[in-house]
Amino acid sequence: MSEPKLQNKNNKISLAEVAKAAGVSKMTASRVLRDEGGFSEKTRAKVMAEVERLGYFPNRLATVFAGDKKSTFIGVSIPDLGNEVFTHVLEGIDRKLASFNHQTVLGMTQHVQSEEENWIETVLSWQPAGLILTGRAHSPRAIQILKGANVPLVEIWDLNSSPVDMCVGLNHFDSGYDMGRFLLTKGYTRFGYVGTSHDAANAATSRLNGYAKAIQDGGGKLTRQLCLNDIPGFYPGFYGTEQLLSSDPHVEVSLYQNENMAVGAVHFCQAQQISIPGDIGIAGWGELPIASVLPYRLTTVHVNHLRIGQLAAEKLLLKVNGDSATPVSDVGFQLVPGDTV
Known part of the structure; x- marks a missing residue:
């Protein structure tokens, strides 16, 4: 009897084809792949040899839907992913999840609540073990969906004392306030800010609000604030500084939304x-690697x-495994005085 021909790599191999090639039933092939027992070592060897030869990949999503796993x-x-801050957070999440054989299903919401809501609906249809969402502001419908989903959830980045389930983050308002208060102690009276466009619920807005409040409380004046229609990167920091000094020499x-923008400002100067x-004094936020240059x-x-991502994954895995986890974790922040103010 001739052996089944290897299919083109663009054609998906089915479990039935694997079973036929191994000379066993589809049920037996399935039991081998799930290591459920009830078959001989010889049968297992035949099935696994055909899995290898044919290049079969199990449909694990279908297995989950079937309730087998x-x-x-x-x-x-x-x-x-354009904001380097979130790539570091994501790295922390993915490392921790991978070490416990969990896979990340990534979505990007662009700080738009309707985009987040659509993504939540889609990913929940895949029956995930849990969710990690960036930010504390969600649409009313998204909150309703999340509460009814009955899956562990961690909100990250912006500290929330009343999370839907759990939260890992820092107080962005306080970090901005502390920076503003520190700059006042250096004798500055006329302040600027350069960032990117963001809605009222964004963590960067909280930092800006804290910064502005500290300046007001200390008798200073925030004379110019720019929120550019761009990503918070090196070049927007460069040309944003030109705009800042042109409009108010x-x-x-000036405080910058993140380190990348602040380094752009330094290079412009x-x-x-x-x-x-x-x-002019320049202050950044986030202490990203680019500042080392x-x-x-x-x-x-x-x-x-990185710790924000790792801790979020740790808390989620605890809940996934039926254990309890602290609802709110504040990772804090540290003001780092430097040579630029």
């Missing part, structure tokens, strides 16, 4: 021979992005 999928939503110090901090230390706020 617990899901290993974890849905994780982040705003976007008397700004004495160097190109224009603007002294730092003599002519500067010849001096940037004044910033340190946040352990």
Whole structure:
């Protein structure tokens, strides 16, 4: 009898084809792949040899839907991959989940609640073991869906004292307030801010609000704030600084939405021979690796992005396994004085 021909790699091999090639029933082949017992070692060897030869990949999603196995999928939503902050958080999540044989199903919501709501509906239809969502603001319908889904959930990034289920994050308002208060102690009175467009529920908005409140409380003045229609990266920090100083050349110090933007500001000032901090002070946020290329230390706020992701995954896995987990975890932040203010 001739052997079944290897199919083109673009054609999916079925379990029935594997069973036929091995000379066993489809049920027996399924039991071998699930290691359920009830078959001989010789049968197992024949089935596995055909799995290898034919290049068969089990449909694990179908197995979950059939109720034969617990899901290993974890849905994780982040705003976007263009912001390096979230790639570090995602790395922490994925490392921890992978070490316990769970897979990340990634979604990007662009800080748009309707996008998040649609993604939640889609990923829940795949019966995930749990969800990790970035941010604390969700549409009313999304909250209703999440509460009815009966799956473990961790909200990350922006600390929430009353989460839907669990939360891991930091107080962004306080981090902005502490930076503003610190800059006031350096004698600055005219302040600027450069960031990107974001809605009122965004963590960056909380930081800006904290920064502005500290300046107001300390008798200073936030004379110019720019929210650019761009991603918070190096180049927007570069041209944003040009716009800032063109619109208000008397700004004495400016906070930037993140480290990448602050480094862009430093390079603009160097190109224009603007002294730092003599002519203008520059402060960043997040302490990202890009700052290591500067010849001096940037004044910033340190946040352990990797730890946020790891802790979120740890808490979720505890719940997935039926254990309890602390509802709210504050990872905190640390103001790091540098040479740029």
